[in-house]
Amino acid sequence: MFARFKERGxxxxxxxxxxxxxxxxxxxxxxFIRLFHxxxxxxxxxxxxxxxxxxxxxLVLVAGVSVITGILGxxxxxxxxxxxxxxxxxxxxxxxxxxxxxxxxAGYVYGGIFTPFGTLDRILNQVGKEPIRVDILSKGGAIFVxxxxxxxxxxxxxxxxxxxxxxxxxxxxxxxxxxxSATFFRVILPMSRGALVxxxxxxxxxxxxDYGLVRYFGIPTFSTAIYQTxxxxxxxxxxxxxxxxxxxxxxIILLMEQFFRGRGRLSQARAISDGGIKKRASKVYKVVFYxxxxxxxxxxxxxxxxxxxxxxxxxxxxxVMRRFGSILFNTISVGVxxxxxxxxxxxxxxxxxxxxxxxxxxxxxxxxxxxxxxxASIIAIGVLVxxxxxxxxxSGLYGILDLxxxxxxxxxxxxxxxxxxxxxxxxxxxxxxxxxKMGKKHYEASKLLGRxxxxxxxxxxxxxxxxxxxxxxxxxxxxxLKELPLTLIxxxxxxxxxxxxxxxxxxxxxxxxxxxxxxxxxxxxIVALILLSFIRKGTRI
Amino acid sequence: MIKLINISFxxxxxxxxxLKNINLELETGEVLAVVGPSGGGKSTLLRVxxxxxxxxxxEIFLGxxxxxxxxxxxxxxKRGIGMLFQDxxxxxxxxVAKNIEYGLIGMNTTERKKRVKEVLGLVxxxxxxxxxxxxxxxxxQQRIALARxxxxxxKILLLDEPFxxxxxxxxxxxxxxLFGIIREIGITTIMVTHNPEDATTQADRVIEIVExxxxxxxxxxNNKGFI
Numbered sequence: 001m002f003a004r005f006k007e008r009g010x011x012x013x014x015x016x017x018x019x020x021x022x023x024x025x026x027x028x029x030x031x032f033i034r035l036f037h038x039x040x041x042x043x044x045x046x047x048x049x050x051x052x053x054x055x056x057x058x059l060v061l062v063a064g065v066s067v068i069t070g071i072l073g074x075x076x077x078x079x080x081x082x083x084x085x086x087x088x089x090x091x092x093x094x095x096x097x098x099x100x101x102x103x104x105x106a107g108y109v110y111g112g113i114f115t116p117f118g119t120l121d122r123i124l125n126q127v128g129k130e131p132i133r134v135d136i137l138s139k140g141g142a143i144f145v146x147x148x149x150x151x152x153x154x155x156x157x158x159x160x161x162x163x164x165x166x167x168x169x170x171x172x173x174x175x176x177x178x179x180x181s182a183t184f185f186r187v188i189l190p191m192s193r194g195a196l197v198x199x200x201x202x203x204x205x206x207x208x209x210d211y212g213l214v215r216y217f218g219i220p221t222f223s224t225a226i227y228q229t230x231x232x233x234x235x236x237x238x239x240x241x242x243x244x245x246x247x248x249x250x251x252i253i254l255l256m257e258q259f260f261r262g263r264g265r266l267s268q269a270r271a272i273s274d275g276g277i278k279k280r281a282s283k284v285y286k287v288v289f290y291x292x293x294x295x296x297x298x299x300x301x302x303x304x305x306x307x308x309x310x311x312x313x314x315x316x317x318x319x320v321m322r323r324f325g326s327i328l329f330n331t332i333s334v335g336v337x338x339x340x341x342x343x344x345x346x347x348x349x350x351x352x353x354x355x356x357x358x359x360x361x362x363x364x365x366x367x368x369x370x371x372x373x374x375x376a377s378i379i380a381i382g383v384l385v386x387x388x389x390x391x392x393x394x395s396g397l398y399g400i401l402d403l404x405x406x407x408x409x410x411x412x413x414x415x416x417x418x419x420x421x422x423x424x425x426x427x428x429x430x431x432x433x434x435x436x437k438m439g440k441k442h443y444e445a446s447k448l449l450g451r452x453x454x455x456x457x458x459x460x461x462x463x464x465x466x467x468x469x470x471x472x473x474x475x476x477x478x479x480x481l482k483e484l485p486l487t488l489i490x491x492x493x494x495x496x497x498x499x500x501x502x503x504x505x506x507x508x509x510x511x512x513x514x515x516x517x518x519x520x521x522x523x524x525x526i527v528a529l530i531l532l533s534f535i536r537k538g539t540r541i
Numbered sequence: 542m543i544k545l546i547n548i549s550f551x552x553x554x555x556x557x558x559x560l561k562n563i564n565l566e567l568e569t570g571e572v573l574a575v576v577g578p579s580g581g582g583k584s585t586l587l588r589v590x591x592x593x594x595x596x597x598x599x600e601i602f603l604g605x606x607x608x609x610x611x612x613x614x615x616x617x618x619k620r621g622i623g624m625l626f627q628d629x630x631x632x633x634x635x636x637v638a639k640n641i642e643y644g645l646i647g648m649n650t651t652e653r654k655k656r657v658k659e660v661l662g663l664v665x666x667x668x669x670x671x672x673x674x675x676x677x678x679x680x681x682q683q684r685i686a687l688a689r690x691x692x693x694x695x696k697i698l699l700l701d702e703p704f705x706x707x708x709x710x711x712x713x714x715x716x717x718x719l720f721g722i723i724r725e726i727g728i729t730t731i732m733v734t735h736n737p738e739d740a741t742t743q744a745d746r747v748i749e750i751v752e753x754x755x756x757x758x759x760x761x762x763n764n765k766g767f768i
């Protein structure tokens with residue numbers, strides 16, 4: 001492999017991509033090195049008394065949310081891809097929209113509805129009924145909220161699979177004497193194992209990544225513990241050890257994914273569309289579907305948005321407008337810079353993979369994709385540890401240039417770096433699929449017509465790839481906009497974005513003001529989702 | 542015109558050589574058909590000549606110019622070779638005229654426009670210059686791809702399975718038309734095909750590649766021998 005690189009000469013593209021990959025891997029390497037530091041007292045305390053709790057809580061949340069989202073997501077996906085429904089297209093679009101509401105915002109909304117003297121109490125009071133006590137700020141409550149807003153993740157993945165499933169599979173099972181439900185559970189579900197597991201793993205990673213919701217609900221998990229150990233106890237090595245423990249859970253989940261997917265991949269390759277002819281559902285099925293969809297959409301879309309609009313309308317204007325301009329500027333500027341970086345890195349890595357496919361370039365692509373599995377709290381700790389040691393080694397230079405100590409660590413650069421690593425996979429995935437649809441033929445034709453690499457990219461690759469690049473940019477921008485844990489840990493002093501402002505206002509019992517900022521985030525995300533669906537429909541290539 | 546000496550090629554992930562010790566020489570204006578079972582290495586031979594793949598050993602000369610030997614490798618964009626791809630590879634976001642202009646490097650606008658008209662005239666599609674590729678039929682797309690490939694007057698033309706995407710009833714007329722143009726401009730041509738009829742009716746010479754090894758076939762009236 002290396003002999004071949006030597007023979008071809010190390011191309012600039014290969015060198016740049018290698019540097020990007022090093023930047024992605026470096027924080028994890030620093031975490032690994034820090035594991036060999038002597039064990040601190042606070043870590044012994046954590047290990048003795050609270051670690052078991054963190055593991056237990058994280059696993060309960062992950063398990064509960066996986067089961068519910070798995071069932072709901074699969075049910076909606078199967079129903080909509082195989083049966084005819086009145087307003088089917090509209091329902092399909094609406095079922096995606098809860099994706100636009102980040103779980104931490106949903107957490108504040110549901111917290112506000114169910115707390116004593118909250119919205120529910122007031123409504124019951126007005127109609128002269130006794131208050132009902134629902135302990136929403138609990139593990140059960142967190143599972144409920146996570147499940148509502150992460151169901152679209154499973155829905156999205158399984159629906160794409162079901163639509164590709166050939167009809168004759170189902171028909172041959174029916175002709176072999178199995179009824180509809182036996183066919184579903186014995187044939188369809190085992191066949192879709194790969195897609196279903198893929199969707200559920202995405203949900204699991206989202207739950208482990210969350211900080212805002214579990215913090216607000218007061219549930220000690222890994223992400224809150226890492227934050228607390230670093231900032232509350234100033235124990236870097238303790239935080240690093242927690243991060244490493246969380247990473248082992250993530251690795252176990254990813255290994256389980258590989259195991260469960262098993263031979264499922266084979267069936268995916270064989271799946272061919274049958275032109276999308278849909279059946280009529282039975283009466284009972286219809287009732288179950290409409291009731292479930294109505295309840296789900298009420299809880300995951302109508303209720304939270306109505307509540308947020310209501311709260312926004314009674315928010316104090318002076319509080320809302322305080323530093324509004326700078327918050328908007330921070331959010332947009334960080335979003336735009338990270339988006340550009342993610343897209344450029346995605347194009348470079350995707351192009352290397354397309355033009356010089358090798359074992360190494362495949363490993364690079366795998367590393368980028370795995371980057372998305374690493375929860376934000378781990379990236380934050382890794383990046384912090386990395387930047388602190390870089391700053392320490394540059395302290396001599398800082399002295400000469402008259403810069404403050406920990407110059408990089410306290411700048412916006414660290415935040416932009418971490419966000420780029422975190423969302424690189426999202427940009428890469430869209431661009432990579434664009435590249436693989438497009439293949440090499442146009443590139444080769446252009447080369448044979450006498451044009452060099454840059455001209456070919458500018459006038460052939462780029463215009464053809466544009467829809468994929470725009471999708472990547474929209475995904476990345478919206479994710480940065482919604483991102484909370486990384487921004488919270490790594491932001492410079494006094495630097496606020498829309499998401500951190502929602503977090504601080506909600507934490508300060510200023511839920512009305514938090515709602516205004518939440519609605520901006522949700523509004524932009526909904527517009528982005530709609531734009532993305534238009535782009536997908538409009539792509540000809 | 543073109544000369545291949547001891548060309549061997551192996552893909553990175555393959556355990557055996559795809560092309561084994563190929564020797565070949567073509568005169569100016571000659572049309573060579575390359576036949577053989579799929580996976581035998583026919584298309585790889587074209588890609589090696591075009592410079593899209595780098596041979597393990599061997600030399601390639603185009604006229605006096607050395608394209609490839611130990612320590613020398615001319616990139617595809619510098620070779621001056623035209624290629625008609627199996628699925629045409631027309632740029633979907635450019636009009637017919639823009640597609641053809643793309644390869645006309647170093648000409649001013651008036652010269653480019655004139656050349657586009659000329660080659661469109663050659664393929665009988667002058668009035669289609671403002672169309673986009675997806676607005677054309679399969680046969681028309683192929684003629685545009687041919688026009689694009691020959692616009693910059695390459696020294697040699699490579700055809701990769703040129704008729705595999707066409708309906709059977711169109712095959713004969715399109716084939717005659719395509720080779721009519723090729724004979725008219727007198728360009729040296731190498732065509733890869735799985736259809737023996739393409740080879741016998743249109744080529745001056747035929748070689749077969751099986752498991753990477755080439756052998757000359759006596760299929761045409763005009764056989765000149767194989768080195």
